Amino acid sequence: MRKLPQDFSVDRQRTKKGNLPMHESAVKHVTGQAVYIDDMPEWPNELHVATGKATQAHADIVSINLDKVRAYPGVVDVIVQSDIPGEVDVSPVLSGDLLLAGNFVHYIGQAIFAVAATSLRAAKQAVELAEIVYQTREATLLPQQSLARQEFVLPTHTIQSGDVKSAMASAPHTIRSDMYIKGQEHFYLEGQISVAVPNEDGGVQVFASSQHPAEVQKLVARVLGLPVAQVLVETRRMGGGFGGKESQAAVLGCMAAVLAVRNRCPVKYRMPRQDDMVQTGKRHDFWNAYQVGFNEAGEILAAEYDMVGKCGCTADLSDGVVDRAMFHADNAYYLPNARISGYRGKTHTVSNTAFRGFGGPKGVILAENVIEEIACAVGKDALDVRKLNCYQAGKDTTPYGQKINDDVLPTLIEALEISSDYRARRHAIQAFNKRNAFLKKGLALTPVKFGISFTSKHLNQGGALVHVYTDGSVHISHGGTEMGQGLFTKVAQIVAKAFGIDYQRVNVSATRTDKVPNASPTAASAGTDLNGMAALDAVQTIKTRLCDFAVEHYGIESSDFAISDDLVHLGAETMSFPEFIKLAYMNRVSLSSTGFYKTPKIGYDRKAAKGRPFLYYSNGAAVSEVIVDTLTGEYKVTQVDILHDVGDSINAELDIGQIEGAFVQGMGWLTSEELSWDEKGRITTNSPANYKIPTSADVPEKFTVRLFERANSEESIYRSKAVGEPPLMLGISVWCALKDACASVCNHQYSPPLAAPATPEAVFYSMKAARDYQEARS
Structure with missing residues (x-):
């Protein structure tokens, strides 16, 4: 890891509580003493699992011959769907997620059969010997295709407020466009893993790397045909989860448990990284189409948003993900007249799942992109447009009817604007960009308002x-x-x-x-x-x-x-x-x-599309500055200043660590982490060799994190506020700063489209669009 420069400053504030305890496993983490599941001593007769994966995105299975698989040295057991003693469906909420495929497959990588062998190597080599014949069908691979074909995993939901049609028709200015936002691989350091150990009573104990042990317990009991009480699940720690281990970790526990009980011996199912990246879901891609009406000052008068999530072949957790994207399409901004529709697009790809922010980031980036475009249209600094539209007294009700009860957002934004010296830096950047033809700087201050509570009430x-x-x-x-x-x-x-x-x-x-x-x-x-x-x-x-x-x-x-x-x-x-x-x-x-x-006070009437889905909101804002090479699109994030609302912090050290990590992960989602599939539905970014997460070299040289400590107005635990997910969306400030740099090529007369993630190639083409616009106007 590179040595950080002297001016790297993180304001690790101490609270009135005095010295704070460090993370309870911090020393164990850095000394290697922390025990993860793969560190546990193996039983003498432990078996290892690998699965045979579908090679077609949408197909019937005509025939399957596993004779060579069974005969491979070291193979102890081979199972197909009919060998599962209980139910085959392991869906977290609805139905459709099968432990093993039956007569048809819905995505490349879907498990068709499973092998238990004396070593993982033997299991992996054996599954390659299967002889499977398919009858292929047409596959739907993009959310736009699912919308055009009306193929959805769940019904569409719409939120409305005010009179959108009249307000849009009378608005002095309108913008209509769309944007595609790609997903993100969880890339936890510890991959998906479970160990199942049968007990003397016919039940099983499962050691699971899972964010939801109770669900693993329920689903293991389901596939074994046992009462839930006969299954014990234990999770000491995970080496990262980020949502990827909320629902989809259960599959590994279920598979290991079936083979463990069947063979009366311990079974470990650990997915190698490439299998994990192929067989487990990601952050949802979203295609967002929008029309916005606004006045000469840049005040939003009407907004119509169509948000299509790439859910994959089954529902998994997509209903909640798309809902949260819709709930956050306003982000920090008052929309007096709005229609927000969320479509649960079905595609023949792996079912996408929870990821830090759970749909919220896809709504927030839509809101921020709209602000950037309005600012260009009215010739104002984007920050002024943000402050004009920000929730405040008299403009304090969301499209879904929840009232914003405090003034944190305007105060926090103003405080960060001053502490980051935003105005002086904006003037300096304008002067720099006028002097330099081949290097351009960009600056953006973006806020986040993130609702805290599960949107499924019973989970609270x-x-x-x-x-x-x-x-x-x-x-x-x-x-x-x-x-x-x-x-x-x-x-x-x-x-x-x-x-x-x-x-x-x-x-x-x-x-x-x-x-x-x-x-x-x-x-x-x-x-x-x-x-x-x-x-x-x-x-x-x-x-x-x-x-x-x-x-x-x-x-x-x-x-x-x-x-x-x-x-x-x-x-x-x-x-x-x-x-x-x-x-x-x-x-x-x-x-x-x-x-x-x-959790008290919460409730959302889905039929009326009104209510209070969140107990409170966590807020924050970030200022990001970038410098871009206009000839190549390469760029560097040079400075980031964050002010984040954590209420009355329980542990400021932990909170700042979460803010730092979340920001960098959000920055990675929108800069380097590009997921790609080929025309057949096969993921091509399937390993660390072709999927780039941020490293220490990507951390801004000047990185300041401060806490906006004001006690939560709601009765949360010691008046603190949640901190895990909201700061991820502060990474959007980097994307907006890149968009600002691209727009500077044509003196902000036009807001050129910028892909998400904004890779150097995407930045290059955005700047080319800005140059083409300028040349066409001259």
């Missing part, structure tokens, strides 16, 4: 189990999973603060379905909100018992009882927490409790 619940042992140590289990984001650390902090004890006393265990049942996925940036509140509920129950005991035992008032700084205050008497806990135990006080939380 969390559970926890807290034990206090007689030595004063505390053990907590909760339904959230740790994928590097620091959830376990924050929940431990919450428990320590709630008890009034030292953080070091608190231990957080692996996530297990026998400790907290029916848990929601760790997703939607709701992990701390849900599980932290559930843990707090459990602690409060135990503290109430301790208080009641103290009142009875010492004859004091309840107001005389308190725990702080690891000491128990009993009126005039004080004792250590361990001493008091031991005393409580000797007096038969229960020192264990479950906790539960359900």
